[in-house]
Amino acid sequence: MIKFLTKGLLRDRSRSLFPVLVITLxxxxxxxxxxxxxxxxxxxxxxxxxxxxxxxxxxxRAYNEESQLMxxxxxxxxxxxxxxxxxxxxxxFFWTPRITFAGLLDAPDENxxxxxxxxxxxxxxxxxxxxxxxxxxxxxxxxxxxxxxxENRDDALxxxxxxxxxxxxxxxxxxxxxxxMDNAFTTYNFNVSGTFNLRKxxxxxxxxxxxxxxxRLALDMENAASAIFGFTxxxxxxxxxxxxxxxxxxxxxxxxxxxxSPFMLALRDGNQMxxxxxxxxxxxxxxxxxxxxxxxxxxxxxGLMNGLRRYGEVGLRLAMGESKGQVYRSMISEAVIIGxxxxxxxxxxxxxxxxYVQENGIDYTKGMEALSNxxxxxxxxxxxQVTPDLFYIGFIPGVFATVLGTMLAGLAIYxxxxxxxxxxxxx
Amino acid sequence: MSKIIIxxxxxxxxxxQADDMSVKDIIEAMDNNLNAKSRILTSKMIVHGRRSSRTIxxxxxxxxxxxxxxxxxxxxxxxxxxxLKDGDKLWTYSPQSDRVIQISGHMLRQSVMGSDMSYNxxxxxxxxxxxxxxxxxxxxxxxxxxxxxxxxxxKVKGLSYPMRRAWxxxxxxxxxxxxxxxxxxxLLKTSTMDxxxxxxxxxxxxxxxxxxxxxxxxxxxxxxxxxxxxDIDIPESRFSKALLRK
Numbered sequence: 235m236i237k238f239l240t241k242g243l244l245r246d247r248s249r250s251l252f253p254v255l256v257i258t259l260x261x262x263x264x265x266x267x268x269x270x271x272x273x274x275x276x277x278x279x280x281x282x283x284x285x286x287x288x289x290x291x292x293x294x295r296a297y298n299e300e301s302q303l304m305x306x307x308x309x310x311x312x313x314x315x316x317x318x319x320x321x322x323x324x325x326x327f328f329w330t331p332r333i334t335f336a337g338l339l340d341a342p343d344e345n346x347x348x349x350x351x352x353x354x355x356x357x358x359x360x361x362x363x364x365x366x367x368x369x370x371x372x373x374x375x376x377x378x379x380x381x382x383x384x385e386n387r388d389d390a391l392x393x394x395x396x397x398x399x400x401x402x403x404x405x406x407x408x409x410x411x412x413x414x415m416d417n418a419f420t421t422y423n424f425n426v427s428g429t430f431n432l433r434k435x436x437x438x439x440x441x442x443x444x445x446x447x448x449x450r451l452a453l454d455m456e457n458a459a460s461a462i463f464g465f466t467x468x469x470x471x472x473x474x475x476x477x478x479x480x481x482x483x484x485x486x487x488x489x490x491x492x493x494x495s496p497f498m499l500a501l502r503d504g505n506q507m508x509x510x511x512x513x514x515x516x517x518x519x520x521x522x523x524x525x526x527x528x529x530x531x532x533x534x535x536x537g538l539m540n541g542l543r544r545y546g547e548v549g550l551r552l553a554m555g556e557s558k559g560q561v562y563r564s565m566i567s568e569a570v571i572i573g574x575x576x577x578x579x580x581x582x583x584x585x586x587x588x589x590y591v592q593e594n595g596i597d598y599t600k601g602m603e604a605l606s607n608x609x610x611x612x613x614x615x616x617x618x619q620v621t622p623d624l625f626y627i628g629f630i631p632g633v634f635a636t637v638l639g640t641m642l643a644g645l646a647i648y649x650x651x652x653x654x655x656x657x658x659x660x661x
Numbered sequence: 662m663s664k665i666i667i668x669x670x671x672x673x674x675x676x677x678q679a680d681d682m683s684v685k686d687i688i689e690a691m692d693n694n695l696n697a698k699s700r701i702l703t704s705k706m707i708v709h710g711r712r713s714s715r716t717i718x719x720x721x722x723x724x725x726x727x728x729x730x731x732x733x734x735x736x737x738x739x740x741x742x743x744x745l746k747d748g749d750k751l752w753t754y755s756p757q758s759d760r761v762i763q764i765s766g767h768m769l770r771q772s773v774m775g776s777d778m779s780y781n782x783x784x785x786x787x788x789x790x791x792x793x794x795x796x797x798x799x800x801x802x803x804x805x806x807x808x809x810x811x812x813x814x815x816k817v818k819g820l821s822y823p824m825r826r827a828w829x830x831x832x833x834x835x836x837x838x839x840x841x842x843x844x845x846x847x848l849l850k851t852s853t854m855d856x857x858x859x860x861x862x863x864x865x866x867x868x869x870x871x872x873x874x875x876x877x878x879x880x881x882x883x884x885x886x887x888x889x890x891x892d893i894d895i896p897e898s899r900f901s902k903a904l905l906r907k
Contacts, residue, residue, distance in 0.1 A: 419753065
């Protein structure tokens, strides 16, 4: 029966080609739009995650209480061992230590006398370890304005805004003035290997990025870190999974009576990030829902029109002796076949497109530069995101709506009276 | 008769008597005990952090209230670090970066070597009698020793502690305990001293304990004086900025 119907569809292009084409395009659009919206939201979260929170962040309980003060005297100790056990217990994430510190950046002349000085917020990031993905997630190759990426322990990248302010160029030496982990005064020389611009407004105005090993030497933080950041391998933030992991970790690994025991925070635990995550989830659901409904109406209407267009054919078939049920079922079966074909092709195209944009992104740098004076942290390249639900979401409009439209149109079959059929066919 | 009474009352207010010393005499005596024409001392600073304690050893050369040279002797990370005070300027040299950095502005409020003392505390060496107006609040016995309680209020602007309350031992003439306040009246720091010894004719403590009351869970900083010698000739060259990097 299916074979018979399929042959019929293939031979009558007006019944197959156009409907399949419409379903394919619509499903592809649905899959890509949802993937792109989800990816865009994730891009927004990823910026915050990379700079401030990670998808998961582990700090000591005491550090968490005073995190605004960057209290490195309350930092995590024995970090290598902690990371080893995290990698073993939670392999869905990659874990990386981070030192966040602040102080003054001093630019000396050739005699070592200060010529310029300004406040700096610095991040000690694990750039140099084998297999580190920090350069990738910070998008530093793209953000580099001059010079090169850090290659040695004492190399530093400073923001181009700060470099302009202090008149520092790549290749020069600067001195960090601040406090060690023990709050003792420290000065440490870094070589400016390059300057960068994250193109995220004022976020990087006073930012310096150094390798973790250099930060550890400068702050006397051997095998210590302000925090350990965890990121999913796909860099996609799944809030529910992150919250579950946080709860599980804190239940098993964190001692509420020990202020120095490790304590895990999910991205949503950052400043107002919980609200952001919830709002974006709701927005995504509303936008996706509206889009899905609109598309369903279009495909439903197409199914309806297809059914009504075949009014004469149905009448003829009924006149020839086919039962109403047989005609109705065959029309629905045809709709299922067309819907399935269009949905499968559409999902394939939509997923391919989403995957392409996931890997390459759509660059809005020029548009974002116009916003560079605002304090908004916005990504410059929007990436789509392939998620498991994209593999089946297209079936809702593609098959369900098409079949529903056909079913509705087919109801007319049951309303037709045999006595009137020949009269109708004559006209 | 009324004139005599007024003169008598004025005299009482101007020279508030504390036993047989005026308030001004007490403050001056306290200044004399703590300050000298010059001094050389070696000391240990034990900084009690929230996790562990660190001991920092240093040697100081001080002339009057304007010049001070401090060389850190241990631990290894601090060894060779030098601090030079000349008038209202403060420089630090760190062998790690081989840089001489002037400490100024908000950096003066930072902690010295992670202790409960700030650079500002180091800078304010002027005699108390020049900086504060003192009022006697009463007497109290602590550990069997008589103390005056003295309230000192700033008479010059720009001091780190516009108000301080001192418990002054009547025999040693030293502020055994001090509370240092902000202008708002908020308690900023407390300091105590003990181990009083007679050194070259003056009473001098061998241990100070400072506590920054704004630091949560602060356990304070001990400053132990190992050796001290007063009124020794120190060559001017000791305080040369050019010598910092040598």
